[in-house]
Amino acid sequence: MSEIIILDHPLIQHKITLIRDKNTQMKEFRELVDELSNLISYEATREIELKEIEIETPIGKTKSKVISGKNIAVIAILRAGLGMVDGILKLIPPAKVGHIGMYRDPDTLTPVEYYAKLPSDIKDRKVIIVDPMLATGGTAVACIDYIKKCGTVDIKFMCLIAAPEGINMLQKYHPDVKIYAAALDDRLNSHGYIVPGLGDAGDRLFGTK
Ligand code: URA
Numbered sequence: 273m274s275e276i277i278i279l280d281h282p283l284i285q286h287k288i289t290l291i292r293d294k295n296t297q298m299k300e301f302r303e304l305v306d307e308l309s310n311l312i313s314y315e316a317t318r319e320i321e322l323k324e325i326e327i328e329t330p331i332g333k334t335k336s337k338v339i340s341g342k343n344i345a346v347i348a349i350l351r352a353g354l355g356m357v358d359g360i361l362k363l364i365p366p367a368k369v370g371h372i373g374m375y376r377d378p379d380t381l382t383p384v385e386y387y388a389k390l391p392s393d394i395k396d397r398k399v400i401i402v403d404p405m406l407a408t409g410g411t412a413v414a415c416i417d418y419i420k421k422c423g424t425v426d427i428k429f430m431c432l433i434a435a436p437e438g439i440n441m442l443q444k445y446h447p448d449v450k451i452y453a454a455a456l457d458d459r460l461n462s463h464g465y466i467v468p469g470l471g472d473a474g475d476r477l478f479g480t481k
Contacts, residue, residue, distance in 0.1 A: 309359030383414035395423030409441025
């Protein structure tokens with residue numbers, strides 16, 4: 273079963289409250305998505321491997337640890353996932369970035385990939401998939417399917433708000449993928465929006481409503 277990590281740090285809870293508020297305007301909303309992504313990625317990168325190197329402080333020589341590989345890829349699910357990328361790159365500047373776009377087929381209601389541009393060495397990278405809202409989980413599952421087909425084995429999923437329905441879906445189809453979220457909400461409404469959620473993350477990030 274997928275491990276779910278809900279980050280309940282006071283700073284994160286505070287920012288989640290601000291981002292939920294319908295009176296929070298686009299500029300502040302974007303900044304909050306950026307800051308929350310930065311804070312969540314702190315936890316999502318906890319397992320990065322380190323190596324010991326020798327350095328010299330002004331006082332003397334010592335051994336100290338640095339990140340051993342630069343093999344992380346952040347994959348943004350279009351379009352709202354774009355808002356989370358910079359917040360992560362501030363912590364891990366050498367990470368490569370990929371993009372995946374999915375639409376829902378009107379007949380089968382299954383997600384179909386319409387755009388994918390991933391780092392060429394994706395199979396050797398530790399992947400963090402980002403999408404602010406884990407709602408039904410359909411897109412997340414399809415995106416993970418796609419990345420696994422490329423040969424990638426180490427995949428984490430990072431969102432701001434998750435619904436139980438999305439978590440159940442990920443646990444069913446990809447139990448090996450750890451989920452990081454800042455909040456776990458009550459449910460989905462009949463339109464597939466998370467309740468209480470924050471509304472449409474893409475519209476609020478890009479001002480399209
Ligand atoms: N996507 C969103 O942007 N918001 C939701 O509540 C669910 C999916």
